[in-house]
Amino acid sequence: MERVFLLLPVLIPVLGGITVYFIPKLKNRLANTVALCAVVLASVAAWFLILSGEREPFVILEMINGLRLELSLDGLGSFFLGLISVLWIIALIYAFGYMKNHEHLRMYFSFYVISYGVTCGIALAGNMLTLFFFYEMLTLVTIPLVIQPMTKLAKRAARKYMYFSVGGSAFAFFGLVCLIVCASSPDFVPGGAISAQTYEKYKELLDAVYVFTFLGFGVKGVVFPMCMWLPSATVAPTPTTALLHAVAVVKSGVFTIIRLTHYSYGAKILSGTPIQTWLILLVVFTILYGSSMALRETHFKRRLAYSTIANLSYILFGVLLFTQQGLVAGLLHFLFHSVIKIGAFFCAGNIITSTGREYTTQYKGAGRYMPVSFICFGICGLSLMGLPYFAGFVSKWQLCVAASAQGSAAAYIGIAVLLISALLTAVYMLSIVINAFMPCREEDKKDFEKMRRTDVRMLFGAVVPSVCAALFGFFSSYAVSIITECVKGVF
Amino acid sequence: MSDLLLMLSAIAVPVVSGIAVGLIKMNAKAQKALVLSACALTAVITGVNAAADTGASHVVLSVVGPLELTLCTDGVSKIFSIIAVVMWLLAAVFSQSYMRHESKDTHPRYYAFLLVSLGMTLGMDFAGDMITAYLFYELITLTTFPLVLHSMRPEAIRAAKKYLFYSVAGGFMALFGIFFCYNNCSTLAFTAGGSLLPQGGTGIMLVAVFVAILGFGAKAGSYPLHGWLPTAHPEAPAPASALLSGVIAKAGVLAIIRIVFYVVGADLIAGTWVQYAWTGVALLTVFMGSMMAYREKLFKKRLAYSTVSQISYVLLGLSLLNFGGVTGALLHVIFHAVIKCGLFLVAGAIICKTGLTNIDDYTGIGKRMPVTLWCFTICSLALIGIPPLSGFVSKWYLASASLAEYPGALGWICVAVLLVSALLTAGYLLPVTVRGFFPGNDYKTGERCEADAYMLVPLIILAVAAALLGIFIPDQLRSLVYAIAGAVAL
Numbered sequence: 018m019e020r021v022f023l024l025l026p027v028l029i030p031v032l033g034g035i036t037v038y039f040i041p042k043l044k045n046r047l048a049n050t051v052a053l054c055a056v057v058l059a060s061v062a063a064w065f066l067i068l069s070g071e072r073e074p075f076v077i078l079e080m081i082n083g084l085r086l087e088l089s090l091d092g093l094g095s096f097f098l099g100l101i102s103v104l105w106i107i108a109l110i111y112a113f114g115y116m117k118n119h120e121h122l123r124m125y126f127s128f129y130v131i132s133y134g135v136t137c138g139i140a141l142a143g144n145m146l147t148l149f150f151f152y153e154m155l156t157l158v159t160i161p162l163v164i165q166p167m168t169k170l171a172k173r174a175a176r177k178y179m180y181f182s183v184g185g186s187a188f189a190f191f192g193l194v195c196l197i198v199c200a201s202s203p204d205f206v207p208g209g210a211i212s213a214q215t216y217e218k219y220k221e222l223l224d225a226v227y228v229f230t231f232l233g234f235g236v237k238g239v240v241f242p243m244c245m246w247l248p249s250a251t252v253a254p255t256p257t258t259a260l261l262h263a264v265a266v267v268k269s270g271v272f273t274i275i276r277l278t279h280y281s282y283g284a285k286i287l288s289g290t291p292i293q294t295w296l297i298l299l300v301v302f303t304i305l306y307g308s309s310m311a312l313r314e315t316h317f318k319r320r321l322a323y324s325t326i327a328n329l330s331y332i333l334f335g336v337l338l339f340t341q342q343g344l345v346a347g348l349l350h351f352l353f354h355s356v357i358k359i360g361a362f363f364c365a366g367n368i369i370t371s372t373g374r375e376y377t378t379q380y381k382g383a384g385r386y387m388p389v390s391f392i393c394f395g396i397c398g399l400s401l402m403g404l405p406y407f408a409g410f411v412s413k414w415q416l417c418v419a420a421s422a423q424g425s426a427a428a429y430i431g432i433a434v435l436l437i438s439a440l441l442t443a444v445y446m447l448s449i450v451i452n453a454f455m456p457c458r459e460e461d462k463k464d465f466e467k468m469r470r471t472d473v474r475m476l477f478g479a480v481v482p483s484v485c486a487a488l489f490g491f492f493s494s495y496a497v498s499i500i501t502e503c504v505k506g507v508f
Numbered sequence: 509m510s511d512l513l514l515m516l517s518a519i520a521v522p523v524v525s526g527i528a529v530g531l532i533k534m535n536a537k538a539q540k541a542l543v544l545s546a547c548a549l550t551a552v553i554t555g556v557n558a559a560a561d562t563g564a565s566h567v568v569l570s571v572v573g574p575l576e577l578t579l580c581t582d583g584v585s586k587i588f589s590i591i592a593v594v595m596w597l598l599a600a601v602f603s604q605s606y607m608r609h610e611s612k613d614t615h616p617r618y619y620a621f622l623l624v625s626l627g628m629t630l631g632m633d634f635a636g637d638m639i640t641a642y643l644f645y646e647l648i649t650l651t652t653f654p655l656v657l658h659s660m661r662p663e664a665i666r667a668a669k670k671y672l673f674y675s676v677a678g679g680f681m682a683l684f685g686i687f688f689c690y691n692n693c694s695t696l697a698f699t700a701g702g703s704l705l706p707q708g709g710t711g712i713m714l715v716a717v718f719v720a721i722l723g724f725g726a727k728a729g730s731y732p733l734h735g736w737l738p739t740a741h742p743e744a745p746a747p748a749s750a751l752l753s754g755v756i757a758k759a760g761v762l763a764i765i766r767i768v769f770y771v772v773g774a775d776l777i778a779g780t781w782v783q784y785a786w787t788g789v790a791l792l793t794v795f796m797g798s799m800m801a802y803r804e805k806l807f808k809k810r811l812a813y814s815t816v817s818q819i820s821y822v823l824l825g826l827s828l829l830n831f832g833g834v835t836g837a838l839l840h841v842i843f844h845a846v847i848k849c850g851l852f853l854v855a856g857a858i859i860c861k862t863g864l865t866n867i868d869d870y871t872g873i874g875k876r877m878p879v880t881l882w883c884f885t886i887c888s889l890a891l892i893g894i895p896p897l898s899g900f901v902s903k904w905y906l907a908s909a910s911l912a913e914y915p916g917a918l919g920w921i922c923v924a925v926l927l928v929s930a931l932l933t934a935g936y937l938l939p940v941t942v943r944g945f946f947p948g949n950d951y952k953t954g955e956r957c958e959a960d961a962y963m964l965v966p967l968i969i970l971a972v973a974a975a976l977l978g979i980f981i982p983d984q985l986r987s988l989v990y991a992i993a994g995a996v997a998l
Binding site (some may be wrong): 402403404405406411414415417418421422429432433436437439440443444447448451455456490491493494497 | 669
């Protein structure tokens with residue numbers, strides 16, 4: 018197997034995206050075809066790499082002192098790559114339907130495709146430097162996707178996103194330097210690359226650096242208080258919020274934190290330290306914060322954004338338990354939350370586009386006029402709150418099992434918060450669906466009757482993930498064994 | 509294998525026919541035939557299943573690790589499933605007449621959810637492990653929610669939301685308990701006497717069990733999550749209220765029986781603060797429910813408060829953990845289901861025929877609907893516990909068991925609360941009879957408007973059962989109750 022093939026999932030979308038940008042204004046069909054082809058080809062390449070089991074790293078660029086940009090594919094990377102390569106296709110098809118009446122299409126789709134390549138880069142990064150490079154690139158290429166409506170609000174949101182992200186990376190940069198100096202190997206090593214002796218020697222420094230780096234990457238992983246950009250960023254078009262702000266960007270943050278924790282530092286040296294306790298308490302607080310704010314918020318997409326904040330911290334909670342069970346449970350929620358939340362956002366997009374209303378209080382009675390989207394949203398809601406055997410239930414159950422096996426006081430607090438948060442989730446998700454199927458007000462009736470029909474591609478985007486959100490739970494034993502295989506060697 | 513098939517079909521028949529009623533356009537006759545035959549068929553299947561004595565547990569679906577869907581028919585399943593199918597059949601017959609005064613286009617929705625919720629209730633009854641039970645427990649909430657919502661009036665919507673919120677909140681409290689059971693018990697599958705690990709009896713486990721009891725208590729209308737019940741039960745159409753109060757609220761009782769006696773075992777909580785607190789909560793609810801019922805003027809709401817009180821009789825019996833307590837509790841489950849269904853159907857008949865909802869307007873109602881009111885009177889006397897009617901038998905067990913379990917003052921407090929509550933029951937039910945039959949001299953008799961056959965047949969069956977079940981309880985049922993109590997009680 019040629020090592021250079023590792024470049025394909027990164028290069029194809031980047032080149033494809035650039036091509037899309039230069040296609041003349043009137044040829045929408047051609048532009049869409051090119052974009053779709055680039056994404057599908059890259060996904061095929063990605064799956065080809067995953068299935069062929071490529072393990073040899075590919076060095077793109079060798080700098081001084083062993084500093085190098087290199088791509089490699091291990092279990093964790095395959096997991097993330099496999100996930101995004103499927104979701105990006107669905108999201109792109111949805112985006113064609115959603116964006117057809119919008120402006121600045123070339124810019125939007127070109128960056129939409131390019132950001133796929135960059136996210137693949139994050140999944141394929143073989144060391145912290147490469148990961149950091151693609152992480153920064155992701156910030157830059159996703160700014161146009163937030164700014165697309167070109168309203169004052171969108172510009173402000175994009176600026177906020179940029180400040181937070183770049184600021185966070187500055188924090189993380191310390192970590193990067195420190196890791197390069199202290200780690201025994203420049204590459205990611207399952208189980209950590211810092212030896213016990215080194216850790217003993219620089220204990221205070223390494224502890225502080227871990228916390229700073231965690232918080233720095235926590236900007237994309239939306240840990241309180243660095244999560245504030247996410248609700249504002251919902252002014253972006255729904256394909257952006259659904260794919261990037263529920264999956265690609267935020268999950269990249271979590272992915273990076275997993276790389277930092279389990280592939281650079283190593284759970285062995287960190288477990289049982291006070292920083293573990295404090296960081297668990299921080300993410301537990303984030304769960305509570307996200308869920309309560311979601312309940313309070315009446316703007317539909319902002320509510321889902323707050324819900325994302327809470328759910329990302331479920332994953333981090335699993336990761337911070339520093340046990341195999343915890344990491345597997347966290348990654349299971351990583352997978353299930355991606356599917357559920359992308360479905361929920363697509364449904365929200367359909368509802369907002371058709372009704373032209375953005376607040377959850379305005380949908381009373383709309384369910385009868387667009388049943389598919391509301392029912393799909395309901396299924397996502399049930400799955401997210403944890404109806405037994407639906408996807409969300411299984412991952413939360415596994416998280417609770419892992420937390421109690423770990424057995425610290427902070428973990429028990431986490432279990433209680435997980436259940437409180439589940440109740441809040443039930444309220445903020447289901448209340449929307451219930452209200453939608455209530456009788457509607459007379460003045461709304463006229464509005465709803467003249468609503469546009471939802472584009473078929475948008476319905477497809479709503480139906481596929483919600484069916485998966487319901488069914489994946491039943492087949493989660495496969496998911497668990499695959500994920501366990503992916504993180505083999507970490508513990 | 510055949511019993512698995514029976515259980516699956518008992519769940520599937522009502523669900524499939526419910527979906528058919530809801531989605532396929534059909535005329536009133538076809539709808540009636542389908543609903544009644546589905547209920548009857550389910551009843552037959554459940555009866556055959558109860559008669560086939562296997563008790564083996566079947567894994568239908570294995571999700572991951574211990575999370576699996578298992579079905580099993582043991583003694584408790586038999587009792588609860590038989591109650592469910594009988595009551596559903598009677599309520600479905602009653603609905604045929606009752607629903608005539610509701611708008612036609614609400615019928616498909618009503619019958620659809622009525623049937624689907626039967627399937628879910630049977631699923632809960634046949635569940636073979638705690639997770640499966642929890643799954644169906646949540647599904648019961650979701651499928652009965654539209655029944656409360658039925659009229660779509662603002663109050664109904666508010667009541668239904670309250671119901672959903674309380675139930676889901678209770679569900680998550682229960683899940684907290686189940687989760688600790690998973691860690692401290694060898695299995696979540698039901699085994700009589702529980703499967704607590706030797707090192708499992710920790711303090712946090714006690715807290716978890718108590719939280720689970722309170723959580724599942726939400727559905728049973730137990731303090732402190734009882735608030736939804738008096739609001740939500742009366743909002744449904746009367747036959748649905750009858751099922752909600754008579755059968756579906758018992759899903760909470762069933763869940764508590766399962767987790768306390770079949771997962772952790774009575775040994776864990778015997779003599780601990782959990783047992784005392786549980787008894788205390790039950791006593792409080794018994795008294796409070798009766799008190800509130802006594803003050804309430806709306807007929808159906810009064811009956812709903814009565815449900816709050818009566819189901820806590822059952823919980824009181826369970827909290828005693830001894831043979832008499834469990835026997836009394838199971839008998840009260842059966843008797844209260846019969847009586848409360850009867851009472852709600854009476855309320856439905858009166859509301860349907862006269863439109864009167866307030867008890868103060870029921871003066872002389874006995875002259876207009878004599879058979880209905882006789883049924884009401886018999887059920888009331890049975891609920892109060894006049895010997896030898898059914899309520900007396902279960903209450904006798906409960907009172908004697910509480911004296912046996914708590915030799916000190918607490919035992920006497922239990923008995924006193926039971927007696928005061930019985931007195932209050934008389935106080936809130938009998939005035940309807942008295943004023944109904946003896947309106948006084950200056951009362952001008954209204955026209956006669958007796959309920960029709962669809963209403964009277966279920967009413968008379970329930971009234972006769974309420975009167976006679978106490979003494980002439982079938983031997984199989986009695987031995988079943990004794991066997992369960994003998995297996996799980998201390």
